[in-house]
Amino acid sequence: MKLSEKELEIIEILEKDARTPIDVLAKMVDLPVEETEALVKKLEEAKVIVQYTALIDWRKADGREGVTAMIDVKVTPKRGVGFDEVAERIYRFPEVKSVYLMSGAYDLSVVIEGRSMAEIAQFVSEKLSTLDSVISTTTHFILKKYKHDGIVFDQGDQDRRIVVSP
Amino acid sequence: MKPQTRKTYVSKTVAGLKPSGIRRFFDLASTMDGVISLGVGEPDFVTSWSIREASILSLEQGYTSYTPNAGLLELRQEIAAYLRRKFHVDYCPETEILVTVGASQAIDLALRAIIDPGDEVIVVEPSFVAYEPLVVLAGGRPVAVCTSGEDQFQLNPAHLERAITERSKAVIICSPNNPTGTVLGRKELEAIARVAHEHDLLVIADEIYAELTYEGEYTSMAAVSAMRERTILISGFSKGFAMTGWRLGFAAAPDEILQAMLKIHQYAMMCAPTMAQYGALEALRSGERDVAEMRNSYRRRRNYFVASLNEIGLPCHLPGGAFYAFPSIKPTGLTSEQFAERLLIEEKVAVVPGNVFGQSGEGYIRCSYASSLEQLQEAIKRMKRFLARL
Numbered sequence: 001m002k003l004s005e006k007e008l009e010i011i012e013i014l015e016k017d018a019r020t021p022i023d024v025l026a027k028m029v030d031l032p033v034e035e036t037e038a039l040v041k042k043l044e045e046a047k048v049i050v051q052y053t054a055l056i057d058w059r060k061a062d063g064r065e066g067v068t069a070m071i072d073v074k075v076t077p078k079r080g081v082g083f084d085e086v087a088e089r090i091y092r093f094p095e096v097k098s099v100y101l102m103s104g105a106y107d108l109s110v111v112i113e114g115r116s117m118a119e120i121a122q123f124v125s126e127k128l129s130t131l132d133s134v135i136s137t138t139t140h141f142i143l144k145k146y147k148h149d150g151i152v153f154d155q156g157d158q159d160r161r162i163v164v165s166p
Numbered sequence: 167m168k169p170q171t172r173k174t175y176v177s178k179t180v181a182g183l184k185p186s187g188i189r190r191f192f193d194l195a196s197t198m199d200g201v202i203s204l205g206v207g208e209p210d211f212v213t214s215w216s217i218r219e220a221s222i223l224s225l226e227q228g229y230t231s232y233t234p235n236a237g238l239l240e241l242r243q244e245i246a247a248y249l250r251r252k253f254h255v256d257y258c259p260e261t262e263i264l265v266t267v268g269a270s271q272a273i274d275l276a277l278r279a280i281i282d283p284g285d286e287v288i289v290v291e292p293s294f295v296a297y298e299p300l301v302v303l304a305g306g307r308p309v310a311v312c313t314s315g316e317d318q319f320q321l322n323p324a325h326l327e328r329a330i331t332e333r334s335k336a337v338i339i340c341s342p343n344n345p346t347g348t349v350l351g352r353k354e355l356e357a358i359a360r361v362a363h364e365h366d367l368l369v370i371a372d373e374i375y376a377e378l379t380y381e382g383e384y385t386s387m388a389a390v391s392a393m394r395e396r397t398i399l400i401s402g403f404s405k406g407f408a409m410t411g412w413r414l415g416f417a418a419a420p421d422e423i424l425q426a427m428l429k430i431h432q433y434a435m436m437c438a439p440t441m442a443q444y445g446a447l448e449a450l451r452s453g454e455r456d457v458a459e460m461r462n463s464y465r466r467r468r469n470y471f472v473a474s475l476n477e478i479g480l481p482c483h484l485p486g487g488a489f490y491a492f493p494s495i496k497p498t499g500l501t502s503e504q505f506a507e508r509l510l511i512e513e514k515v516a517v518v519p520g521n522v523f524g525q526s527g528e529g530y531i532r533c534s535y536a537s538s539l540e541q542l543q544e545a546i547k548r549m550k551r552f553l554a555r556l
Contacts, residue, residue, distance in 0.1 A: 013466065017539075024543065027473040028466040164192040164205035164516055166295045166344075 001046055006031060007039055011049060014040075018052040057153050059145075068097075068113050068145075069120050072106040072138040073128065083107060086133040095123060106138070117141060183299050187522030191506065195516040202545045204533040205516040207344065209408040209489070213445070214456045217407065220448030221441045229440055235432040237265025237416070238443050244450040245416055253376070253386040255394060257418040264428055265438045265446075269374045269402035269415035272427075273338075274300050276370050276398045276417060279426040280335055281306040287370075288329050288337040290321050291524030292492075294344045294372065307333070312526035315494055318483045319346040323357040330361075336368040336398075339387065342375040345523045345532035346492040347485020352385045359390045368423075370398045374415070375488040377406025377457055380465045384487075388418070395420055405488070406457050407449045412442040464489050464536065471535040471542050478550040489536040492520065496529045498556055506531055512555075513548040 003011075009029045013020055020028075026036035043049045058066055075086050083101050090110055091099040098111040110128070114120040124139055145153055174181065188205075195201050236242060242259040249255050257263050266272040273296065277287065281304040289297045291310045301308040311329045313319040326337065339358065341350040350358070362369050371387035388397040402415025417427060431437075468485065475482045475493045482493035495505045502519035509515050520527030535542060 009466070012462075020539070024470055024539065027470040030469050030473075159210065161203075161206050161208055161210070162192065163195040163201065163203045164188055164518060165207040166186065166188050 001048060003048070007043060007048075010036070010039055011043060014049065014052075055148065055151055057145075059153075065115050066113060067115075067117055067120060068111065068142040070140045070142065071110040071112060071124065071128065072102075072140075073108040073110055074106045074135040074137075075108060075131075075133045076135060077107075078133065086131065089131060090128065093123070093127060179302060183302060186295050188295060188518060191510070191516060191518060194507075195510060198510070198514060201510070201514045201516050202537070202541050202548070203516040204535070204537060204545055205518045206534050206536060208410040208536065209405060209460065210536045210538065211408040211460055213407065213409050213412070214449075214453060216452055216456075217409070217445045217448045221412075221445035224441050224444035229444060231440065233265075233437045233440050233443055235437050236263065236428055237438055238440075238447065241265055241443050241447050241450075242416075244447055245418070248450050249386075249399075249418060253384065253389055255386055255388040255399070255418070258421070261421045262418055262424050264417045264424055264431060265443060266402070266415045266417060266431065267435060267438050268404060268413040269372065269400050270296055271431075271435065272400045272402070272415045272417040273297065273370065273372065274304070275427040275430050276400065276419070276423075277301055277304040277306065277336075278430050279423060280368060280398075282335075284333060285335040286331060286333040287335060288326065288367075289524075290326075290337065290339050292319070292343075292345055292520060292527035292530070293338070293524055294340055295522060297338050306335070309334070310524055310526075311337075312524070313346075313348075314526060315483070315492075315530065319343065319348040319492070320350070320354055321358060323361050326358065326361050327365075330365050330367070334365060334367060336370055337362065338370045338372065340372040340374075341387075342379055342485070342487025344375065344488055345490050345518070345520065345527065345530075347488045347490045348483075349379055349381075349384070349486035350387075351382075352390065355385055355387055355390045355393075359387075359393050362396055363392065366396075368396050368398060369393065371400060373399060373401045375405050376401060378461055378464055378489060379487040380461070380468065381486050398423060403446050403449055406460075407446075407453050408460060409442075409445065409449065412439075412445055414438055414442045414446050467535045467537075467539060467542060470539065471533070471546070474542075474546045475533075475549075478546060479553055480549070489534055491533045491535055492527075492530050493533065494529055495531055498553065500556075502528055502531055509549065509552055513552045515545050515548050515552075 006029050022037055023033055026033045077083050078085055087099050090096055095114055096110055096112050100109045102109050112120060124137055129137055242263040245263050246257050246259040249257055277300050283305045285306045286309050287301045287306050288309045288311055291312050298308040309329050311325050313321050369387050373386055376384050388394045388399045398419040400417050403409040472482050472484050472491050480493035482491050502521045506517050506519040518532040520530030
């Protein structure tokens with residue numbers, strides 16, 4: 001889908017802050033509110049805008065345990081469908097957060113979230129490794145998230161500028 | 167015999183300079199909590215990491231000595247390439263480019279290099295607060311030429327011509343302008359150029375905001391036909407590259423003038439800070455993408471902020487560059503100072519009264535939109551409430 005300059009501008013703004021009010025958004029792209037609303041709707045319907053979500057710093061949410069692991073998976077591609085079929089078998093599991101086909105030493109990069117290391121270990125040994133096409137897995141647990149999707153957690157965002165300057 | 171004790175040791179020239187009107191607002195605003203400041207004349211971005219990292223590396227490698235007076239040759243070569251690439255002007259890096267401590271120092275050097283006692287320098291107002299005092303300190307006489315909100319602060323060449331006397335030596339222009347955000351297009355620059363040719367004037371072109379131009383391609387004064395020979399181009403890294411605290415600017419001018427500026431610089435300053443020069447080198451080599459992103463961000467905030475000002479009843483032209491909106495507050499019947507002071511005290515929004523930029527700024531306020539969108543929204547809310555109460 002070929003996007004217009006205004007449409008590109010809208011998704012760039014919403015990608016940074018999905019909660020930008022529509023009247024503010026309209027002024028930023030210099031369009032009437034109704035027209036802006038229509039463009040956003042169109043982008044939503046075309047699934048260019050897939051979903052609006054919040055970026056959560058789970059470390060601050062006490063009472064919810066969780067671990068994230070990145071798993072390097074080597075697989076045997078199947079004739080006709082290549083990697084797509086095994087990728088689909090993996091991403092259908094709800095605990096799998098993302099799946100990427102990679103160049104290099106392994107084939108699929110799988111990001112998985114679980115309540116504990118044991119839970120993830122169980123998933124890897126029972127669900128992932130037992131798939132026919134999977135040759136091997138290497139599991140890396142994430143110890144700390146510093147930056148995610150371009151956003152730095154714990155950003156010191158104080159303004160260091162002097163109050164009035166020429 | 168013991169000489170009589172002087173009343174003051176301060177020179178008459180300095181004693182005669184009027185204090186910057188911005189200072190008073192700074193003092194008032196800094197005593198208050200919860201102030202949203204639209205009075206800041208600098209980017210809200212921190213310098214790109216790649217630039218900071220390059221400067222750190224230069225320190226780690228021990229590049230801590232002086233550079234040549236004119237600046238690192240490598241940096242001057244990059245500046246020459248940058249000026250050619252962006253503004254289609256050609257300067258010799260060996261003899262026509264000088265790296266300075268901020269664009270401010272470049273302006274100071276330019277004025278001191280060309281002014282004989284009593285020479286007149288025309289300053290187009292409203293203008294950056296430093297021009298007039300620097301002319302005075304260089305022994306010259308500043309002559310103000312006013313522009314008006316009705317013309318969106320474009321300079322009327324007839325007004326310029328009227329201000330010219332046989333002592334006139336130069337005119338200072340600033341585009342995009344601080345405080346009005348007005349950009350002089352090629353047509354306007356050509357009109358100024360005609361007057362400059364006719365009266366043999368130099369043009370000191372302060373182009374520090376050139377990177378922050380939002381519509382069309384930027385035209386440098388030096389790129390206007392035959393103007394290179396009578397232009398002192400001033401620019402730097404502060405605004406476009408978000409490097410205000412690095413204090414790094416530059417001047418480009420024909421050999422003879424630049425060498426005169428260099429003569430002062432080598433006695434008064436020696437050279438610009440070395441670690442900042444290494445940062446600037448990286449800025450020119452890899453900073454373009456970050457600059458474009460910052461430019462986009464300012465443009466969007468400008469659109470939002472100026473539309474909102476007009477909506478709440480403060481008429482404002484759409485500024486073509488820099489990061490200032492310069493709305494009229496005439497509908498309120500208040501003076502600029504009254505408006506700014508009351509807005510600060512009653513709603514804790516700091517803006518700069520337009521009259522500090524010259525008498526033609528009276529009836530206006532300068533609002534910087536280099537603040538987060540949330541802050542701008544809150545400021546608009548407060549200003550709307552303030553206006554409703556008047």
